[in-house]
Amino acid sequence: MRNQGVGSWPARRSRGSSGQTALIFGDQRRTYAELHERVNRLGNALRGLGVEKGSRVAYLGPNLPSFVESMFAVQALGAIFVPLNTRLTTAELRYQLDDCTAQVLIAAPANTATAQQLLGGTVRILISENAASPADTHDYETLLQGADSTELDEAVDLRDPALILYTSGTTGKPKGATLTHGNITWNCMNVVVDIDVASTEITLVSAPLFHVAALNMTMLPTILKGGTAVLMDRWDTDACYDLIERHRVTFMFGVPSMFAGLADTPRWTTADLSSVRLLVTGGAPVPRGLIETFQQRDLTFLQGFGMTEAAPGTMIVGSVASTQKIGTAGVPHFFTDVRIARDELRNVEVGEPGEILIQGPNVMPGYWEAPDATAAAFTDDGWFRSGDVAAYDEERYIYIIDRMKDMYISGGENVYPAEVESILEQHPAVSECAVIGVADETWGEVGHAFVILNGQAEPFTGDLRAYLESRLAKYKLPRFVTFVDDLPRTGSGKVAKHKLRSPA
Structure with a gap:
């Protein structure tokens, strides 16, 4: 054929x-x-x-x-x-x-x-x-x-x-x-x-x-x-x-x-x-x-880690290790390579956090007609940058620590706060906002929006939600909205979302 x-x-x-x-x-x-x-x-x-x-x-x-x-x-x-x-x-x-x-x-x-x-x-x-x-x-x-x-x-x-x-x-x-x-x-x-x-x-x-x-x-x-x-x-x-x-x-x-x-x-x-x-x-x-x-019902229950860009399989906890390595992301799939690096792409030691980098025949060549985004997604030597922070244990199993990107996952769906924020800031009463993911027992994570009003109107939380419902998928809608007078910032003026996450 x-x-x-x-x-x-x-x-x-x-x-x-x-x-x-x-x-x-x-x-x-x-x-x-x-x-x-x-x-x-x-x-x-x-x-x-x-x-x-x-x-x-x-x-x-x-x-x-x-x-x-x-x-x-x-x-x-x-x-x-x-x-x-x-x-x-x-x-x-x-x-x-x-x-x-x-x-x-x-x-x-x-x-x-x-x-x-x-x-x-x-x-x-x-x-x-x-x-x-x-x-x-x-x-x-x-x-x-x-x-x-x-x-x-x-x-x-x-x-x-x-x-x-x-x-x-x-x-x-x-x-x-x-x-x-x-x-x-x-x-x-x-x-x-x-x-x-x-x-x-x-x-x-x-x-x-x-x-x-x-x-x-x-x-x-x-x-x-x-x-x-x-x-x-x-x-x-x-x-x-x-x-x-x-x-x-x-x-x-x-x-x-x-x-x-x-x-x-x-x-x-x-x-x-x-x-x-x-x-x-x-x-x-x-x-x-x-x-x-x-x-407990004698079912083999495996956890994997993947990304759309890797088609998606990246790591898996195999059947033998499924009871001993609960909570880890596992080891790389057979035909896929994963390494954890930090600083100038230096490989980390056991227990040291770094970014997950992925390479293999399952990794995409790039994003559709987006050369800049594609270039930013790969290292100079061709490893895909996941944006996730992880570390090795003593047996080289990988466990996830945090995300370098702001993305959170709600009910299995990726939610990117920048997308939600860009829509929310189009509301006539909103001056600025920041959205983060917070833990939820049902969905894993849900959105929490921190909103600065511009003084021209005083919307209720329900008003903002109704505004978003016709513009965003339901799983992207923030579950919580907090009206604030200002947002914490870094020295360069960017919103310091890590400061929002702790008390949230």
């Missing part, structure tokens, strides 16, 4: 696993042969709409078979898949679509209304899963069934871009982390090696596929090995338990708040979890007590 990329995986997998179940969603089942055929049909349909190698195609929707089919079809053409976060506002989505100049937007039924608002600009075609479509859109199933199933075999190299995932930056504007086919492939190899994904795996894909961990740490490694991916289109603890018991799920990834929700339900003590051999969490600080709760 000329296609060496991820888009060729359905074709390759169907050669030896054609009758095996690839996807389950509700009562729907797709074998690998069916997935292969549908990917070919959709790819040919997209080609007929002008999609070619290098084009950007966006997807807006939850975990559905169409997400998986769309991604493989786009990548089979050598085009670039751009999954969009359904929790974002229309304004936030439009910025991302404009930035990547997406040619096609594929929308799930629940997101069609939003997608219609996004038509125009750089998005000139909308494919909707709703049957009733205006003239400037195409119905997903009609388009797919009307296309031929001729084999797609575009020449694709592992160095070609496969995926753009937007991650908010400290400047307040999201950046598109551009992952190549090689980045994704090597990340999946790390998962297969370090987590022992099997060809008989029944993987519950419960976290959103528009996030890199659900996509590259669970669904794609399962497809690579020929297992079965069970899709959840929204998180619900009862539905999760039902699916585990019904399909005999063996493997699942979730952010800590998801696992905390499972442990807090009445079904926790009675649910049949006998099929589950492996649980993996990450994406937010993991309380030690949560890990111990799952281990």
Whole structure:
């Protein structure tokens, strides 16, 4: 095959696993042969709409078979898949679509209304899963069934871009982390090696596929090995338990708040979890007590550390060490190198804090059309700068100490205060503000805004929240607002956020 990329995986997998179940969603089942055929049909349909190698195609929707089919079809053409976060506002989505100049937007039924608002600009075609479509859109199933199933075999190299995932930056504007086919492939190899994904795996894909961990740490490694991916289109603890018991799920990834929700339900003590051999969490600080709760039910509960820019697997606490190294970020994945450095990139000693630096075939080449941001993200000798502070213990396991950047994680979602601050300061009553993350038992962290008013108005906290609700995703909204007369500053005049964090 000329296609060496991820888009060729359905074709390759169907050669030896054609009758095996690839996807389950509700009562729907797709074998690998069916997935292969549908990917070919959709790819040919997209080609007929002008999609070619290098084009950007966006997807807006939850975990559905169409997400998986769309991604493989786009990548089979050598085009670039751009999954969009359904929790974002229309304004936030439009910025991302404009930035990547997406040619096609594929929308799930629940997101069609939003997608219609996004038509125009750089998005000139909308494919909707709703049957009733205006003239400037195409119905997903009609388009797919009307296309031929001729084999797609575009020449694709592992160095070609496969995926753009937007991650908010400290400047307040999201950046598109551009992952190549090689980045994704090597990340999946790390998962297969370090987590022992099997060809008989029944993987519950419960976290959103528009996030890199659900996509590259669970669904794609399962497809690579020929297992079965069970899709959840929204998180619900009862539905999760039902699916585990019904399909005999063996493997699942979730952010800590998801696992905390499972442990807090009445079904926790009675649910049949006998099929589950492996649980993996990450994406937010993991309380030690949560890990111990799952281990007390004799479940292997692993913690990992990753970044979108690393596709995302960076470190993992393996099965053997999972009970002895609770709370650490683990050791580097097999094909990934990590070092901790400080000062002029000097490697640290045991217990000495420094910045996590990452290198390996899973690390992105850069941000989409952002050379300055890309240059700032790497050292002169090619190591990716994580912005996280960590240290080694005596056995070279790595534990996280703090973040060099202001970003905090709420319910598995990255929140960058600069983005929130830039919107909040547009309110007519706000003169200046600073946002930090504070600990929260449910979400890991939530936002706390410190606001200086300009004296022209006296808004209540609810007024500011209402102002932000139409402009920012819900998880980015500050939970707490404190009105202050001034903000602590450094000698250079910058806000000293470390002084806000201590009393907060």
